[in-house]
Every structure is written in structure tokens, then in C-alpha cells.
Amino acid sequence: MPISVTVTRLSITPVKGLALHHPDSIDLTSQGVVGDRxxxxxxxxxxxxxxxxxxxxxxxxxxxxxxxxxxxxxxxxxxxxxxxxxxxxxxxxxxxxxxxxxxxxxxxxxxxxxxxxxxxxxxxxxxxRAPSYDVQPATLLGIGSVAELARQSGLSEVDSRRFRMLIEFSSGEPHIEDSWAGKRLQVGDAVLRGGGPVKRCAATTRNPASGVVDLQTLRLITAYRGRQDSVLGAGAIFGVYADVLEPGTISVGDTVEVHDEA
Structure with a gap:
């Protein structure tokens, strides 16, 4: 039976590095989200x-x-x-x-x-001339992974906005997205193919509102996950990339269906 979770937040910005917008829906193409970056x-x-x-x-x-x-x-x-x-x-x-x-x-x-x-x-x-995504057009992160980071770090919560992920989704199982590499993901009207892990950088240590370094995310992630390989080299990985197989609209509340074959 395919895994099914729900989109809880979408994050984009017209200028790379500036504050995120959280629209109710996005139009995702093979080159990224229309209007993003x-x-x-x-x-x-x-x-x-x-x-x-x-x-x-x-x-x-x-x-x-x-x-x-x-x-x-x-x-x-x-x-x-x-x-x-x-x-x-x-x-x-x-x-x-x-x-x-x-x-x-x-x-x-x-x-x-x-x-x-x-x-x-x-x-x-x-x-x-097209959305300037970093590695692949989409990124995904489960709120269960963020909750696990908080638990492992002895914190009541961690603000997931510091990770600047395109698609956040509900999940009880921490880091379930890590198992999606090569799998077909039906997200709203779009079809994605799960990719490799996202290597996190020092931007995640900064408060998403103020920019002040207030959480040693890289150290905290590697403390319980170790250093792992990614397309950008070994480091603290958190969340995954995805390619776009079929463009479409994705909205908050849409189901994310995970199938074994892309």
C-alpha cells in the first residue's frame, strides 16, 4: 500500500535569500516553482x-x-x-x-x-531566466523529522522555516523522506521523483526572522545522525531533493502519495 501524508506548508521567495512567503498553492514546473527565486x-x-x-x-x-x-x-x-x-x-x-x-x-x-x-x-x-533552484527543482521535509531534531536536542520545538524547504508535510515517522530516493511521489497535481539528501549549511543556524545565530543545527543534526554523503559532499543532511516528472499545482492540504516505482 502506498504511503500517504499531507502537505502542511509551502515556502518560496522572489529573491533568493530573502524572507519566505508561504502561499496556499504553487505551480511547480520542471524548472522549479513559477515566481520562486x-x-x-x-x-x-x-x-x-x-x-x-x-x-x-x-x-x-x-x-x-x-x-x-x-x-x-x-x-x-x-x-x-x-x-x-x-x-x-x-x-x-x-x-x-x-x-x-x-x-x-x-x-x-x-x-x-x-x-x-x-x-x-x-x-x-x-x-x-528560469527559477534559480540550487540542486533540484523541489525539496521536501517531514515535520516528524523536525520534531525528532528537537527531541534529540532537548528542545521543545525547532522552527522548520530555518531549513527553507519548498514542501513540508505531516509525518509521524522521523526522516521518512530519506527512504523516498527513486520513488514516485504524487503531490497534488504534480508528480515528483524522490532524490538524494540535502546537505545543510550554516544558514540553518540563523533565526529565520532576525538572522542571528541562535541554534547550532549542524552540530545537533550530526550528533544523532552522523555525517552522511550527499551530492554536495559529506555533512549534516536534513530533508531531500526531488525532480519533477510531471508539472502541476500543489496546495497546502494536498496528499503526498509515495509509490515504489518512479
Missing amino acids: LFYLVDDSGKLQSCTGNPSLYGLQATYDDETRRLEIARGDELMYGGTVEPAVAVETDMWGLRTITSDVVADPVWSTFFSDVVGRRVQLVQA
Whole structure:
């Protein structure tokens, strides 16, 4: 009998590294979620930037209207900056040594100036031609895994938002998602194929609202799970990747059905 669990939360953001949105539904394609990670930052050498090394990005929330091409950045109720974005110079960006994506530096230099002021060094705002996911288009994490991390760490709870996973789902069994590699996952209207484990980085140690380092997640995960192999090397693994076999809409409350064959 196939395993069946339920989607409990979805997490996306128009600008990679900024605060997450939690929509009721998403449209997942083979290239990622429509509207997710459309923009990201690079330094002068073209190196991709993340919230791991740029904690000042925490607390900033981005909204983007595809029809008007207007991007707005806010902190709480305060609009920090907003304006239209148009492509200028094409650039190639290395995604953690796994693939290269083609994007365009945003034409208006004020955008790069704004983000340079935020992070305290020169960066450029870049618009991806397709969602700029890291390894595979989808990630999944069971709330049972998060509860187990809390239990093993002697904590009452751990905020799952610090892991920035696309799909969170209900589960009583901790780390059940680790057994889904190669399996067919029917999630709402979409069909996925379970992938390998996600190696966690230091961004997970930071409070998802403030960016302050307040939980040694990597040490706590490896304390009870050990260091395990992943596509990005050995380390603290938590959650899994997934490829998209059939695009579709996924909503909170949808069933996740796990079948033995993809």
C-alpha cells in the first residue's frame, strides 16, 4: 500500500535569500516553482551570494509582479525600495558547482546599489531566466523529522522555516523522506521523483526572522545522525531533493502519495 501524508506548508521567495512567503498553492514546473527565486545576488567575481554569508538579508521581504515587472523590498511594514526591473547584460552563474544558469544583470544600477548598501559590499542584482533552484527543482521535509531534531536536542520545538524547504508535510515517522530516493511521489497535481539528501549549511543556524545565530543545527543534526554523503559532499543532511516528472499545482492540504516505482 502506498504511503500517504499531507502537505502542511509551502515556502518560496522572489529573491533568493530573502524572507519566505508561504502561499496556499504553487505551480511547480520542471524548472522549479513559477515566481520562486527569480532574482539573486552575485559579487564582483560573479559568485552566487546567499543568506549564509549575508545575514543582513534576513528580515527583508520581496514581492514581484510579473506583468508590471515591479519588484519591491520591504522590512516589516516599511517599503525599503521598489521599481521596475529590466534585463541588461547576460551572465552565467555557477550553482554550487553542479550546473550553470543563464541570467541577466538588472539594468537599473540603483538596485545593485541598494543591495550593496544592505550587505555592506558590492553586489549586483541578477534576474534568472528560469527559477534559480540550487540542486533540484523541489525539496521536501517531514515535520516528524523536525520534531525528532528537537527531541534529540532537548528542545521543545525547532522552527522548520530555518531549513527553507519548498514542501513540508505531516509525518509521524522521523526522516521518512530519506527512504523516498527513486520513488514516485504524487503531490497534488504534480508528480515528483524522490532524490538524494540535502546537505545543510550554516544558514540553518540563523533565526529565520532576525538572522542571528541562535541554534547550532549542524552540530545537533550530526550528533544523532552522523555525517552522511550527499551530492554536495559529506555533512549534516536534513530533508531531500526531488525532480519533477510531471508539472502541476500543489496546495497546502494536498496528499503526498509515495509509490515504489518512479
